[in-house]
Amino acid sequence: MRMKKCFVLVLTALMLMSLVFSAGAQDTKSLSLAFVQEIDSLNYGLYSSQFFSSILTSIWNSPPWVFDDNLNPVPRLATEIPSADNGGVSADGKTITIRLRDDIVWSDGTPITSADFVFTYEMFMADGNAVDSRSPYDKMDSVTAPDAQTVVVQFTDVYAPWLTSIFTQVHPQHILAPIFEADGTLDNADYNRTPTVSSGPFVVSEWQTGNYILFSRNEAYFDEPAKLDQIYVRFVPDDAAQVAALINGDVDMGIFISPDDARTLQQNGVSVVTVNSGYNEGLYFNFKADTAPTIKDLAVRQAIAYGLNRQGIVEDLLRYGDGEADHNVVATSFWYNTPWANDSLELEAYDPEIARQLLEDAGWVDSDGDGIRERDGERLSLTWATNQRTLRTQVQAVGQQQLAEIGIEVELVNLPSDIFFGSYGDANPVALGEYDFWEFSTTPGSFPDPNHVYWTCAEIPSDENPSGVNDMYLCDQELDALFAAQASNADPEARREIFQQIQQLMYDQVYWLPMWHDPDLYALSAQFSDARIAPTTQFWNSANWDAVS
């Protein structure tokens, strides 16, 4: 009898809970995005450099302009994009004047003015703030506000990539100045993770650590209001679980989908879109004076270019659909598929015979018959390092076999990411010059601006410059001069011309060997409507996103 009572009680409780469950289902329009990484902060630039934090920016924080899916700048807080024609860029190229709209407000109704821009600049430069990066604010002399709708940015020298790098987020002075005055820093401000005001189409409603971030429509948004009521960003760290969640409809967008998973998703009715974010995977070579004499031989690098079947690798390992367009392509330069690319460069076709001939001509011959070439007693044995990403380890294995066929012995090295991407100052073996070549994917630093400093002489790491990023130790005076010339030239056409020369020189000398163009793959559920994902400000049209049933 007692058991029976207990059973009835439990059953009633469960039914009540189920009722709560179903009654709670609200009639809200929402979409869920899956992130494989939980972000550290929403305050991108000041306290986060994470990709996932940067892509959320357009949802909640409006910059002066965003870039659409065709990489065109679209004004947001600004009335127009500064240019020489409209007086926004001074004749000497050092002064940028941003004119702001007079109807822009924070979500609490406070007007967004030039004072917020000045404050944002000051926060980047304040010694009390341990910000992730001061670039490009450390290249400015001043940011001033002659009136509430005018921001004047004064660069010390011409800084060509200004359009893609200044004020990617603007912060509210009226909220943060009191905190900075009280604490002397914004390092610990709650605003960094849960901003109380927003200037984008959505406001940040809630961040459940480890679970999700909830964005709700900003009712005070100064542009067209968002179509969605809510956006959830769910943290789903495991790739396979992300795929399961996408197939089951538990999330509507997946990011950084691997080609393998893209295949599975497409078979289950989830669409996959490719977004070119400027990334290209490639091989970096070691030119350090006191190590690795072999790889400094141009013939060896050229032989690798002809001896690796890059087209085959791309088709075998990076194909994700049935169509021609459903796999990546081999890049031909570091700036491949950008407006700055040198399209005259042709991919070295896979040809082991040419590779062998190049090595023979350079004196690399297999004199002892073990299949590996030698020259002057030096064995043609190289180390190929990368991190532990599965795709890269697969590519390494294939590449090792192909290079063995032309008489190059390759030892494979796989390092954890935090070590692989470390610096000379941290005794990172890559930066110390311990490997002959290594592989990773990156983009020009301020993409879509083409500026890049990896191969400049000033960035060679040393005891005096332990943070230098030129792990290749390459110092080609001609290349260095070209990089310097483009960085200080405000004329886009002139810069484009310089970049043609840079790419030609790097191609001829095989200073960098492109492996494949590395666009980001996004998965979208059938429910997701009007997602025009852009390469840099990815969610620039989140106000137009809609959920269709």
Place this chain on the structure above:
Amino acid sequence: MGVPVGRPCFIFRLNEYNLMLRFILRRLIQAIPLLFLISLILFLILNSVGDPLSTMGGRQRVSSSDRDRLTRQLGLDQPVLNQYLFWLIGNDWLLLDTDGDGVGDRYGTRLGVLRGDLGNSFTERRPASAVIADRFAPTLLLMGTSYILTLVLALGIGVYSALRPYTLTDNTITALSFILYSMPIFWIALSLLWIFAVTFKQAGLPYLPTVGMYEPGQPVTFVEVARHMVLPVLSLSLISIAGYSRYVRSAMLEVVNADYIRTAYAKGLSGRRVLYRHALRNAALPLVTLIGLDIPFLFGGAVVTERIFAWPGMGQLFVNALDRADYPVLMGLLMLIAVLVVVFQLLTDIVYAFIDPRIRLS
């Protein structure tokens, strides 16, 4: 030193009580230098294996000037022993050079672990204690549930097996245990996920959620959380039950053949009474040791299971912090486990004294 006949074993005489207190106090005092040593070793190891700045550039390398500045501002330019000292006792007594001119210009803000400050997470820029605290409840819920389920089922299966040694049932259980025990957790977890969440849904059957602790946007109810717990708990428990039931079985097997069990039967006690009051109690001793060793690690969460089911627990936090060399969070997590190990070892010894009258703490 035995407990007088007719008196419950847990009632100590006053001098035994004092002995117990002295024992606890002595063990706690012994633990202090041990924890210091553990913290120093952990700090040195963590500082030598990763670079917190290496991932601060996002998908780009950190620039030279930013690296120099951050190294200084985060205190990473200090010799490692100084960093340990600041972690331990804080740096609010020291003028730090935050502007890079070589002259101290601002007092530090850290209080140090001894004053309850684990430092700020390098990545989340908020107290490491708060970062860890956020994960505490979900981990405890997941791990606690699976552990209790494991103990209950393992005890039942182990005893059942031991009472029927080498029968078909026992052999089947043994075989199943070994199969489950040798399966990698990620395989079990992913298989359960695909079967009960994806395939069941596609087949039009009632299905379970794929990821998370509850559905965002839905009220957080008991049923909602319970539905999300089924697969992760099952993944964790299947392997643990297999292992634990083997311990219980072998411990019980040893005991049921002991003389005092035969004596108990000979005295005319019922089978149930012999089993629970005499056999199981004695068989439980090695199990108590095992539980005492295992419980502290429950607080560390389950790395693989939490990752696959997107459970917001300590295991995920640990991996994230390790990926980004977030020392304050890593130190906090590891020291929490170290302290719990010490505490639970002590508790195990005390429990031993309670359940085994032969053991006294003198």
